[in-house]
Amino acid sequence: MTTPTKLAPAPVIDETIRLLTEHYVFPETAEQVTGVLRRRLAEGAYDVDDAEELARLVTADLQSVNNDRHLRLKHHAEPIRAEKGAATLDAMRREFDASLGGAPRVQLLDGGVAVVELAPMLFPLDWAAEPLSAALTLASRAQALIVDLRTNRGGDPDTVAFVCSHLLDERTHLNTMYWRDGDRREQSWSQPHVPGARFGGTKPLYVLTSDTTFSAAEELAYDLQQLGRATVVGEPTRGGAHPCNGWTLHPHLEATIPVGRAINPVSLTNWEGTGVRPDVPCPATDALNHAHTLALTSLKE
Template sequence: MHLSRRRLRTFAAVLFSLALSLPAAAAPPAPAAGPRATVDQVAAAIDRNFYDPERAARLAAQLRSETGSGRYDAYADPRDLATALSQRLSQEDKHFRVEWRDPARFPPPDARERGAPDADYADAARRGNYGVRTLQTLPGNLGYLDLRELPDLDFADAADPARRALDASLALLAGSDAIILDLRGNGGGSPASVGYLVSAFTPRDAPIYNVFRWREGGRLRSQSEAPAQWYAQPRLEVPLYVLISARTGSAAEALAYTLQAARRATVIGERSGGAANPGDEFAAGAGFRVFVATGSPTNPITGGNWEGRGVQPDVDAEPAQALNVARERALQRILAAGGKGTGALEARWALETLRAQAAPVAMVAADYLGQYERMRIDEQGGQLVLRDGRRPPQTLIALQPDLFCLSDDPRLRLRFERGADGRVAALQTQRADGGGSRYRR
């Protein structure tokens, strides 16, 4: 069983779909219903829709009690009331949030043209490239995908652009010797993407997918996060690393949590946001809307989820350093596999370059400056640069005394040769495939 399309949405996905409708600057608030009437409608929306009926009733009663004591009476500005309610409710569930939009400028959904919200979402998803921010091959043949949103997928549509974007990304990673999936800036999205991406790295029908208990129309149901269609050519053995941070939320957390629980990926970074429960927005009158978690996942391996706790990384790292930590571990694993030939040498050179960048090797720049036939070594901004005719200059990284590589391509090394007098006399370029050239000074 799989999750129905758009039945469950994370709050990040709702924000994404509303991005086009936000005003460029804050406008003076329009008159709204009194705080007590608003809080009562928020409480009613929670009571009707929150995934746990007992907690829903208890929370709704608490809100009404707080209202009766005058806790929210001072919030004359509807924006301040929305913020206060969001802060109050987030203590109960990380997805709770109350928003206010001037109804004179932003009509409620039932007053808009039918289908407009989905059209807004589709356009925002397209302009965001369906979450794909960066896709590249890092030195050592490491595939890197920076994914900022988990897009909604329509498995019934063979030409669904979101699925085609994910498929294209996975296809371009197919030749990588290790893969790094960067979710540090991913606030969530659709559970459909979670199941589909998990299936790209795990055996078909593996019992690893979160099962959602959700509430609709007063009834409780359950559904699996397993995809409606499985990725056709999963990579079951490729080393996989997932980067997370405190900004990683919701469906992005589900992706990291599922792969980690299945022991399929190494999670690197800091503890994630801790928002497990997806849901939807509900009207609360006078321009107010409240996001309520209508579902909650349970992982079949851990028996729990990450709500309030976040995904705990396997390897702690500052977010800014998480990528380099993953790169080093991936390269070490590639080398530990015992491969030979050019690929193995490129991986070793990439690892040595990464370590040299972290701990620069001391060198005397003046020793190397000068002309080497058509090549020239200059100093620029405290770094050595290689100039080759009209080509753009390339910065060098010192690996050892007299041994350097290009900062953007560790596959090419430069070894400086010294004469009997100890002075540098020649420059030799070296490639991992054994080729190279020598230039006299």
């Protein structure tokens, strides 16, 4: 039997403070958050023996200043490797294998309307390009397309661009990322060529969202909405626009620190805090039926 690793809250908090100070995309906010953590540590608020409870307490304090939902101390039930980002990659790989590479459903509805569900994540492109290309190529023959992101929790911005490339006709500026490291900006564009067939930029396109839709999945919905390419149907999304990195602080604890922020070339802002606002608001459970009806109406017209 493996002996549980003893939890020492102070070193976890000290390392979280260091990471915030060095990497958080908003240095001024980092200073405020570290002040909260130091005060709470001195008060004994983190004097707990359970790693999951510590993660809950610290996450609440990390998000108390600006409600950045990417800023977290995450608990992992299984021990995690010490390499930077290892915890996230290990968990993603298990989900990738269990979800047909992130495209668990391709379905043809009445009237020539296809549904492609992308869930539970937009996995790293070097993993996901083949299954996503297969799903989108199969759906490319449809008269209208519904992309279901209602249970998608985020993922890789490069995969966002890959999916958009199948849904547009021309190379298009999708998003710009500002990175604190080096004070630099990096543009994201759709690709001029895709493997397989392209659904293209003219046929009716609908994107389904819920209050679970998060991060890179929000970017996919937001980019297509801002370009006027898709109609978003469903609920407002969670509101996380800051890409983050993960650091292992304890065998069961990972700090995720946002290191950049998105800047959309159309709106010149992003969906942080507000979420993506649907063009056709409705309960997430009704979104597929609503989008199907909209698609059929559009095709008749």
